[in-house]
Amino acid sequence: MRLLKTHVLLRFLNSYVVDSPQPANISYLWNFGSLLALCLIIQILTGAFLAMHYSPNVDFAFNSVEHIMRDVNNGWIIRYTHANVASFFFIFVYMHVGRGLYYGSYKSPRVLVWSIGVIILILMMAIAFLGYVLPYGQMSLWGATVITNLLSAIPIFGVDIVELIWGGFSVSNATLNRFFSLHYLLPFLLAALALAHLIALHVHGSNNPNGVTSNGDRYAMHPYFIFKDLVTIFAFLLVLSVIVFFYPNLLGHSDNYIPADPMVTPASIVPEWYLLPFYAILRSIPNKLLGVLAMFGSLLILLILPLTDLSRIRGNQFRPAMKLAFWFFVVDFIILLWIGSQHPESPYLEIGQIATTFYFAWFLVLVPIIGIAENTLLDVATADKTNK
Structure with missing residues (x-):
């Protein structure tokens, strides 16, 4: 029985760590x-x-x-x-x-x-x-x-x-x-x-x-x-x-x-530095309940990304518009991190509110719109190629 368990463990390690393609x-x-x-x-x-x-x-x-x-x-x-x-x-x-x-x-x-x-x-x-x-x-x-x-x-x-x-x-x-x-x-x-x-x-x-799939390489x-x-x-x-x-x-x-x-x-x-972006989102909303919902929502919104990204192209390697939008998101996240370490007063409060709005708009507005636009351009390009 012990040998069987050892064999199963070794097969698991071999499959995931050694031979995994x-x-x-x-x-x-x-x-x-x-x-x-x-x-x-x-x-x-x-x-x-x-x-x-x-x-x-x-x-x-x-x-x-x-x-x-x-x-x-x-x-x-x-x-x-x-x-x-x-x-x-x-x-x-x-x-x-x-x-x-x-x-x-x-x-x-x-x-x-x-x-x-x-x-x-x-x-x-x-x-x-x-x-x-x-x-x-x-x-x-x-x-x-x-x-x-x-x-x-x-x-x-x-x-x-x-x-x-x-x-x-x-x-x-x-x-x-x-x-x-x-x-x-x-x-x-x-x-x-x-x-x-x-x-x-x-x-x-x-x-x-x-x-793209790379099963052959x-x-x-x-x-x-x-x-x-x-x-x-x-x-x-x-x-x-x-x-x-x-x-x-x-x-x-x-x-x-x-x-x-x-x-x-x-x-x-202030919390530790790695929680500051979400602390900034919390403080940017005057209503306590809405602030708490926004703070937890800023994490849970990651779960809906597979649904909101409507583009048929995977990744940003060949998507210049989405590539630019991604770096805007990175800058926005860094701004939220900085705002979270500041006192909740003007102008930091207003900057935090703008950054929070962009954070949620990126997932709910920017990503779907860019995906739809890219799909439309792909359909037009495919139709032109077919007609030719």
Whole structure:
């Protein structure tokens, strides 16, 4: 029985990692999958070691993190690695999603792969938010208070849901225990979804830069693409080492090195940098309920992209109008990231509202219109060719 299980596991690894046929023309932009897998492994391992010394108690949480940093052998390396890989996780996932948008990886027959990927992105954000609360610094406490309070905008049950999450009437010891438990357990669900993502991808194989089928020109995953992945993996480990050893707080917030004080409100309450675009969307809408719906809608709208992209051409390689629209979207996303870090006052509020409007218009208006226009031009060109 044990030999049978080993045989099945080896066949699975051989099918997905060794002999898996990949399009010959995929570029380094297809390496983000392996980088994300490495980030997930690092996060689970470092998280397990940190959990051995962390105390999920409002009186001891901050000091337990300092204990890890100062007293545990090499604890500072584990903690800084965990914190910085979280940022790289989001850098890679945003670039992975961007590559999918540019090359049309969301189109049939890969709709399931895309949908699982969007669910993974949403779950990643939830896990990151839970983890940001655990050090229990000033930004942790007030970030948790503000973000969880958003659910109070839900009619009728909103306040009850917030109190259920808190385990009381404010962010307290019960809240910290719940967040710690979820932050520890949810990455294993994330790993399961990542495996499902890989299995769904294996059914039809990877997309390629040209957007056309390339069944006749494929190479085995090993050794060709394994060694190609190792190039970016080693580059990532080099950059990560430089940041951990020399600039460990480059991507963090200084206020989180101040112990949480419920009596002192920080001058500016902001989440981690990778959540800022969605925080900007939330703040750009004056109505609280509509702002919350817009924030969650900005993620869920990715799921309808296979329906709104009406073009018969896959990817942007041969679509100049859509290529330009894509880069406008990238700039808009960066603007939202910047706006999320600013105080909600003029002119940042107005800029955020314009950027939010464009964000949703890109999915609901720009993508369908460009697709319809391209299809019309294709039909005209085909008719002219037929007449000739």
